[in-house]
Amino acid sequence: MGKKMQIALTVNGEAHDLLAEPRELLIYVLRERLNLTGPHAGCETSHCGACTIEMNGKSVKSCTVFAAQANGATITTIEGLGSPDSLSVLQQSFREHHGLQCGYCTPGMITRAHRLLQENPDPTEEEVRFGISGNLCRCTGYQNIVKAILAAAATINGAKEAAE
Amino acid sequence: MIAAAFEYHRPADLKGALGVLAEYGDDARVLAGGHSLIPMMKLRMAAVGHLVDLQDIADLRGIRVADGRVKIGAMTTQHEMIASADLAGAAPIIAEAAVQIADPQVRYMGTVGGNVANGDPGNDMPGLMQCLDATFTLVGPDGSREVAARDFYHSAYVTAREDGEILTQISFAAPKGGYAYEKQKRKIGDYATAACAVQLTKAGGKVTSAAIAMTNLSDTPVFSDAAGAALVGTSGDAAAVKAAVTAAVAAINPTGDNRGPAEFKRHIAGIIIGRAITRALSRA
Numbered sequence: 311m312g313k314k315m316q317i318a319l320t321v322n323g324e325a326h327d328l329l330a331e332p333r334e335l336l337i338y339v340l341r342e343r344l345n346l347t348g349p350h351a352g353c354e355t356s357h358c359g360a361c362t363i364e365m366n367g368k369s370v371k372s373c374t375v376f377a378a379q380a381n382g383a384t385i386t387t388i389e390g391l392g393s394p395d396s397l398s399v400l401q402q403s404f405r406e407h408h409g410l411q412c413g414y415c416t417p418g419m420i421t422r423a424h425r426l427l428q429e430n431p432d433p434t435e436e437e438v439r440f441g442i443s444g445n446l447c448r449c450t451g452y453q454n455i456v457k458a459i460l461a462a463a464a465t466i467n468g469a470k471e472a473a474e
Numbered sequence: 475m476i477a478a479a480f481e482y483h484r485p486a487d488l489k490g491a492l493g494v495l496a497e498y499g500d501d502a503r504v505l506a507g508g509h510s511l512i513p514m515m516k517l518r519m520a521a522v523g524h525l526v527d528l529q530d531i532a533d534l535r536g537i538r539v540a541d542g543r544v545k546i547g548a549m550t551t552q553h554e555m556i557a558s559a560d561l562a563g564a565a566p567i568i569a570e571a572a573v574q575i576a577d578p579q580v581r582y583m584g585t586v587g588g589n590v591a592n593g594d595p596g597n598d599m600p601g602l603m604q605c606l607d608a609t610f611t612l613v614g615p616d617g618s619r620e621v622a623a624r625d626f627y628h629s630a631y632v633t634a635r636e637d638g639e640i641l642t643q644i645s646f647a648a649p650k651g652g653y654a655y656e657k658q659k660r661k662i663g664d665y666a667t668a669a670c671a672v673q674l675t676k677a678g679g680k681v682t683s684a685a686i687a688m689t690n691l692s693d694t695p696v697f698s699d700a701a702g703a704a705l706v707g708t709s710g711d712a713a714a715v716k717a718a719v720t721a722a723v724a725a726i727n728p729t730g731d732n733r734g735p736a737e738f739k740r741h742i743a744g745i746i747i748g749r750a751i752t753r754a755l756s757r758a
Binding site (some may be wrong): 312313315332333335351354356357359362368369370371374375376378379381419422423426440441442443 | 475477478479480481484506508509511512513515516525527529530576577578579580582583594663664
């Protein structure tokens with residue numbers, strides 16, 4: 311056992327202080343200590359993207375971040391984007407367009423798509439495909455995921471236009 | 475996969491980081507974006523007693539373009555380089571290469587300093603920096619020194635950087651003329667089967683300078699003087715491109731792996747180098 315250290319995180323707007331070994335992976339801090347089981351530990355080799363979260367405004371694979379590195383970070387997981395009673399536009403869009411089958415990749419996929427639309431609110435299909443290329447889905451063939459993200463962008467942009 | 479236990483340091487400045495390296499010697503390693511080192515630690519292929527996280531050292535970040543020179547702090551991420559309007563103006567080949575590295579999540583974390591300092595022949599920035607004739611700044615206990623990218627790489631993971639030194643900055647003259655970074659890979663996230671950086675200038679219908687460097691085709695990046703020389707003075711016609719490709723392929727020494735046997739890689743290298751030169755010529 312290594313020496314534990316105090317780690318402060320703001321996750322989905324809530325402040326947490328916990329003791330962890332520096333080598334613990336952020337994905338397990340989120341899942342096992344904070345009970346945020348939305349982000350999934352898929353491949354654990356930074357390939358699949360199922361563990362994608364947002365950290366300090368970046369899409370990050372939380373299997374490739376040590377707990378110590380995240381000390382002081384502001385984090386958003388899928389749980390912070392919407393809830394079963396109040397789905398985000400992206401979540402609603404994934405539901406409507408069948409953007410998932412088994413659902414394993416979905417939290418990472420939506421968390422990544424959220425950041426993508428923050429940075430590029432009106433992406434082309436190619437930009438969506440390139441933007442989610444760090445997230446693997448073994449069910450859908452991506453077709454409906456891409457459709458869902460494009461539709462969510464259109465909804466968000468439509469709502470913005472209507473408000474102006 | 476759990477890394478072996480280590481002690482974590484997050485110094486606020488470069489002096490603090492150098493202090494930890496001086497105290498613990500080769501038992502200490504610096505951590506930039508971590509997307510090469512952390513996987514190695516998880517596989518227990520890298521043993522690190524003291525991990526020195528550079529994320530709080532503001533001096534190591536940022537892109538500056540002034541007086542025709544580009545300076546990039548080692549902790550600048552691939553994502554930041556892709557998004558930089560300054561860099562797009564001064565050296566568009568950087569974003570063209572960076573966008574072909576790994577995937578979006580990795581590019582948010584992965585840094586240019588980590589990419590060039592690691593010495594992994596699969597990394598894209600070392601060959602690119604050799605093409606640009608960049609200089610790396612290394613800071614150690616006895617002060618700072620500059621090493622040319624073309625002299626930095628000795629063999630896989632073995633570089634001119636001494637234990638106790640930190641690579642802090644990359645600088646190069648803003649290139650002129652046409653450019654291209656071509657990369658063949660099996661899928662997003664893979665290292666190159668073959669990749670090639672080309673930067674060249676033309677005047678009066680003739681090529682006046684050409685720099686050609688290659689990625690993942692030897693145990694170090696490969697800069698080929700002969701390939702550049704084969705283009706200079708020509709109009710960049712098909713015969714000249716062919717001669718340059720032949721010279722470049724003669725300089726590589728690929729080994730077979732799961733991307734294919736060495737002969738296959740030579741073949742792919744020839745095609746990729748040819749494409750890179752042709753595209754750079756079309757932009758000159």
